[in-house]
Structure formats: structure tokens, C-alpha cells
Amino acid sequence: LRDRQALDRQLPHLAARIASVVRGRVLLLGTEELMYVPLRLAGAMAGLGTDIRSSSTTRSPAVAVDDPGYPLRTRLVFATADGERYAYNVAPGRDPSRRFDTIVVVTDAVGDGLLDALSAHCDSVVVVPIPSYVPGPLPSPLRGPAFGSYPGDEVSWLLTDLSDVELEAPTEEREEAVQSGGAHYAESLPVEYVPSAAYDALFADALASSADRVATAVGVVTELVLAGRARPVLASLARAGVPVGILMRRWANWRHGLDLAHHAVSIVRGRGVDTVALRWLAAHHDPADVVFVDGWTGKGAIVTELAAALREHSVATGQSFRPDLAVLADPGHCVRTFGTRDDFLIPSACLNSTVSGLVSRTVLNDDLIGPGDFHGAKFYPELAGADVSATFLDAICARFAAVRPDVEGVLAARAGQEVEPDWSGWAAIERISTEYGIDSVNLVKPGVGETTRVLLRRVPWRILARTGAGADLAHVRLLAAERGVPVEDVDGLPYTCVGLIHPRYSRGASGADGLSASGADGLSAG
Structure with missing residues (x-):
């Protein structure tokens, strides 16, 4: 954008x-992919009265036939x-009427072969050099305690x-901007949720009741990763993947004496994985050893985003990462x-930065992040009094020894089983979208973790809860009550719960709570 x-x-x-230096009939020639600047220049020069055409060289061979009815009349070949x-x-x-008097070459890498080939077919060749982008030195990672409350070796x-930049905006303002197309969700941050005393107590209860379940899932997924790579490098998707990556690292150390490298990288829906971070990983590790880690899946949008971004990066750089997500x-x-396919409460999903090392979710804003920069995030040291990041990790790790037999049992039972993805979650979300008149699956957030995010960061419309879900939804019901969002019990829901973002949100039409200002269901808004 700045360029x-x-x-x-x-x-x-x-x-x-x-x-001022050309005459007669002019060709403005770009070189291969460098086409945008030549086209813009040709348009500007045409406005000055220049008789001008624009074209580009290519690496693609084609047959040329010098016939008025054929689109490719002539071909120059150069080395x-x-x-x-x-x-x-x-x-x-x-x-002869097709002859150019002047050919202007706009390029970032011109060789004698091109100039020699052109000079035989015009009176003069003008070279306009464009500085090429050469990646500079890779930035250095951030570590705690200077950034984040996790110890630097975790x-x-x-x-x-971006801790010194004011990026927070009210939830309703962000939702309206995102849904109107005026902004991308990653360009700003929601105001960090400060939990109430009741919510803190609920988190503590959830942690106590689910510690064994989480520890078992940690053990299972870590053992599966280790079975596929002798010494994996963990690349957790910031932010929700980071506590999981730390837990996996601790299991590998406790169970096998391994000290695994662990890095946090950013992925943004619609923008892909941070390519500078991928370059950093490739410069310091074998890409084949890198395992991407996240907390949970919803409908699978991040899975497809990750795979597409890694394919694109491989084509552009030759650095091939496996698209697997653990x-x-x-x-x-x-x-x-995966550790389990159950949709259950992972306590780290209950909170934002205060269970994730006091780090915000990631930011990708062209005004702040240059082409050689990592994606951004903020550190909130002022929330240290509410930080339960270490509490969460220690509570899960304390259960490792107790759940080891369960982990071994799950691995033995799963051996030889079919665990290929069937994407049944995505199909369910499409059905829900149709049933509730929502025209974008991006506004349907399935699972306990994603529903929690809707309540903490977005403008929720309603929550669908599987009938009889029980304690896994206690925090969801509390958050929904705090925000005045209806919870609808649904028989046979394939997820424990599903969060619906207001499908046609604007503050004037819908009200600041995301519901219809007139008290209707909100679909009449907009």
C-alpha cells in the first residue's frame, strides 16, 4: 500500500x-511479472498525448504468424x-506501420540480450530501471519477559x-467496519476482555474439572507428532496455539527428555501465514521438521488457509513446509x-491475553507492518494482575503422570483406525447457515473455542447449544448473559455449541448489542 x-x-x-525523451510511436515494455508500473506509466503518458502501447516480455514460448488476423504477429527471442x-x-x-520509433524498457533486471534484440527494431531504446525488492536481514524474534509473560525459553x-500503538477499537465499531468491507479484522484489535470475579471463578472450576482431559489430549497429540518426526520444531499459530505448543513441548521434555524448539507465528484468514516468519523458520530449521500447532478446529477455515499459504510459499521460494496441523x-x-475429536471446553479458550502470555492476537496492518516485518501483536503487562497463563500450564502439566496410562490407551486404540478428515463439520455449518439465513459461513463459528471467541471479540447474534451440553458451556452461558445474547438449545447439534455473529450488523440498524434495535431477531437489519 505504501509503495x-x-x-x-x-x-x-x-x-x-x-x-520528454521519446518520440513517435512508443512501446512501453515491462519485463515478465513487472507489469503494473509499465501499465500505469503508459496510461499517464497517453494522457500527455504520447502515441503509446504497453506490453511485457514473457518466459512462455508461443507460435507467431505474421498475418493480420493472428494475435501474435512477431516473436523476439533473447537470452x-x-x-x-x-x-x-x-x-x-x-x-512497417507497426514499427515503434522508441521502446521504453521498464525493468528491475535488464540484460544485454534484451537490449540487443530490441535495438534492431526501433530508432532508440530507453531504459527505466525500477529498484527491485531484495529481502533484507530477517528480524529477530521476541521473547519474554520483554515481550509476553512466558519465560524466554518456552x-x-x-x-x-506493536505495544506502543493504539490499535484497540470498540467491538461494535470493528464489526461494522469488517462487515461493510471497510476494514479487515486483522487491522485492529478488540478491547481486551477483563474477566469478572464470577468468570474468574468459572475459569478455575473449568480448569480443575478438565485438566485430565486436556492433559490426555496433549499427550496423545505430542506422541503422534513425535512418531512422525524425530525432533520436530513446533510452530504454534498465535495466539490460541501458543499455550498448546508450550504444553506439547513440556510433555516431550517430561516423557522423552527432548528440548523442542518452539516458535509462535501469525496466520490471518484471507491473508495467509506470515511469509517473513516462514522465511525465518526455513533459515533456522529444516522446513520438513516444522509442525504447525493450534488449539482446536472449528469448521476448518484455518486448515485450508494454512495449506493454501504453504503451497504459495513453496512456489515462490522453494521452501516446502508440510501443511499438517496438530x-x-x-x-x-x-x-x-489431534488429541481428540470431542468438542469440549479447553480452559485456555475461556480468556484472551490473560491465558496466552499477555499477548494480543496478531495484527496485519499495512500502515504498521512493512514487507520485511513479522506480523504484529501487543504485550499487555498492565494486565499482569489477572494473568493466569502459568496457572493454566502448571495445572495441566501436574496431571501428566496421572494420565499417562490414558494416553497410551488412546494411542493403542487408535492404531490402525481410519482418522482421515471427512470435513463433516464444514457440512454441518453450511446446513446451519442455510437454516438461519446467514449468507456467509465466516459468520458461523462452531465449537466451544470459537463460540467463546465470538462472545469475547465479535458482535454475537445468538448462541446455539446442544441440548444437555452441561458444564462445558457454563462459561458460554455466563458470557452470553453478560452481553445479553440469547442461547438456543438445539437437539442433535453436531458441536457442543455454535456462535452466530450478527449477519447484517450495523449499529444504527441493529443496536449496540447486536440485536435488532426494534427487538426483532435482527435479520431485518440492513
Whole structure:
């Protein structure tokens, strides 16, 4: 964005300067993927009255036929350090009226082969060099206690520290901006939820009652990861994956004496994985050893986002990471490496930064994050009095010895079983979207963890709860009551609960609580 704005400012000056040194019929020629700047320059020069065309070289060979009815009339072939390249319809062929008087080459890497090939077919060649982007030194990771409340050896954060930047906005304001298309959710942060005394007590009860279940899932998923890689590198998806990655690291150390490397990386829906973080991982580890870690799956959106981003990164850089995602709970049935497929309360899902090392969720804002920067996040040391990050980790680790037989039993029972993803969660979400008249599955958040996020960060419309879900939903019901959100019991719901974000939210039409200002169900809004 900043580069585009700089080009917009300089374009009139550049176009006028180039126009002053060309004459006659002009071709503005880009080189391969460098097409945007030449096209913009050609448009600006045409506005100055220049007789101009625009084209680009290519690495793709094609047959040229010098016939008026054929689109590729002529072909120039020239050598580069990377092999032969081609320029079509640059030479005039048999029609002298097609000859260019001046050819302007806009490029970030020009060789003698191209210039020699062009000079035989025009009166003059003008070269306009564009500085190419060369990745600079990789940034350094952040570590506690300078960033985050976790000890420095537990995790390195591949993030940019934005702690001094005011990024928080009211939930309703953010929701309206996101749904209107005026902003991406990752460009700002929600105001951090400060739990009430009742909610703190509920978290403590949930931790006590679910510690064995979480510890068992930690043991199972860690053993599965270790079975596939002798010494894996854990890359937790910030933020929810980080406590899970630390627990997996601790299990590997307790059970096998391993000291696994652990890093936190950012992934943003619609934007992919932080490519600078991927470059850092590849520079310090074998990409084949890296295992991406998250807390749970919902409908599987992050699973598909991760796979697509890693494919794109591999094509661009040759650095091939495995697209596997390891999670504690996979109620969406969309990964192969999981501790359980039950949709149950993982206590770390109850809170935001105060159970995740006092670190915000990640930020990707072009005004703050440059092309060589990690994605960003904030550290909230002022919330230290409410920090239960260590409490959560220690409570789970204290149960490792007790659940070891259970872990071994689960692994033995699962041996030889079919655990391929069937994406049944996604199919269920599509049915719910249709039933409730919601035209975007992005507004349907299945599972205990995702429903909790809806209540903490978004404008919830209603909560669907599986009839008889019990204690796993105590914190959801409390949060819903605090925000005035209705909870609807549903028989046969495939998840323990599903959070529905208001599907047509605007503060004027819907009211600040996300419900219809007129008291209706809210679908009439907007």
C-alpha cells in the first residue's frame, strides 16, 4: 500500500520525464511479472498525448504468424541468465506501420540480450530501471519477559512488537467496519476482555474439572507428532496455539527428555501465514521438521488457509513446509493429527491475553507492518494482575503422570483406525447457515473455542447449544448473559455449541448489542 501511494505521487513526474525523451510511436515494455508500473506509466503518458502501447516480455514460448488476423504477429527471442525469454508484437514484421520509433524498457533486471534484440527494431531504446525488492536481514524474534509473560525459553514470538500503538477499537465499531468491507479484522484489535470475579471463578472450576482431559489430549497429540518426526520444531499459530505448543513441548521434555524448539507465528484468514516468519523458520530449521500447532478446529477455515499459504510459499521460494496441523481437539474432523475429536471446553479458550502470555492476537496492518516485518501483536503487562497463563500450564502439566496410562490407551486404540478428515463439520455449518439465513459461513463459528471467541471479540447474534451440553458451556452461558445474547438449545447439534455473529450488523440498524434495535431477531437489519 505504501509503495502504491508513493507511485501515485511520483507518476505524473515520471511520465512527463519519460515523455520528454521519446518520440513517435512508443512501446512501453515491462519485463515478465513487472507489469503494473509499465501499465500505469503508459496510461499517464497517453494522457500527455504520447502515441503509446504497453506490453511485457514473457518466459512462455508461443507460435507467431505474421498475418493480420493472428494475435501474435512477431516473436523476439533473447537470452537471460535464467534461459530464453520472449517478446511478442515488438518487431514490425512485414507491416512497417507497426514499427515503434522508441521502446521504453521498464525493468528491475535488464540484460544485454534484451537490449540487443530490441535495438534492431526501433530508432532508440530507453531504459527505466525500477529498484527491485531484495529481502533484507530477517528480524529477530521476541521473547519474554520483554515481550509476553512466558519465560524466554518456552516460546519465541516471530512477531513485531506493536505495544506502543493504539490499535484497540470498540467491538461494535470493528464489526461494522469488517462487515461493510471497510476494514479487515486483522487491522485492529478488540478491547481486551477483563474477566469478572464470577468468570474468574468459572475459569478455575473449568480448569480443575478438565485438566485430565486436556492433559490426555496433549499427550496423545505430542506422541503422534513425535512418531512422525524425530525432533520436530513446533510452530504454534498465535495466539490460541501458543499455550498448546508450550504444553506439547513440556510433555516431550517430561516423557522423552527432548528440548523442542518452539516458535509462535501469525496466520490471518484471507491473508495467509506470515511469509517473513516462514522465511525465518526455513533459515533456522529444516522446513520438513516444522509442525504447525493450534488449539482446536472449528469448521476448518484455518486448515485450508494454512495449506493454501504453504503451497504459495513453496512456489515462490522453494521452501516446502508440510501443511499438517496438530491440534488438541478436532471437532470439525478436518485434520489427521489431534488429541481428540470431542468438542469440549479447553480452559485456555475461556480468556484472551490473560491465558496466552499477555499477548494480543496478531495484527496485519499495512500502515504498521512493512514487507520485511513479522506480523504484529501487543504485550499487555498492565494486565499482569489477572494473568493466569502459568496457572493454566502448571495445572495441566501436574496431571501428566496421572494420565499417562490414558494416553497410551488412546494411542493403542487408535492404531490402525481410519482418522482421515471427512470435513463433516464444514457440512454441518453450511446446513446451519442455510437454516438461519446467514449468507456467509465466516459468520458461523462452531465449537466451544470459537463460540467463546465470538462472545469475547465479535458482535454475537445468538448462541446455539446442544441440548444437555452441561458444564462445558457454563462459561458460554455466563458470557452470553453478560452481553445479553440469547442461547438456543438445539437437539442433535453436531458441536457442543455454535456462535452466530450478527449477519447484517450495523449499529444504527441493529443496536449496540447486536440485536435488532426494534427487538426483532435482527435479520431485518440492513
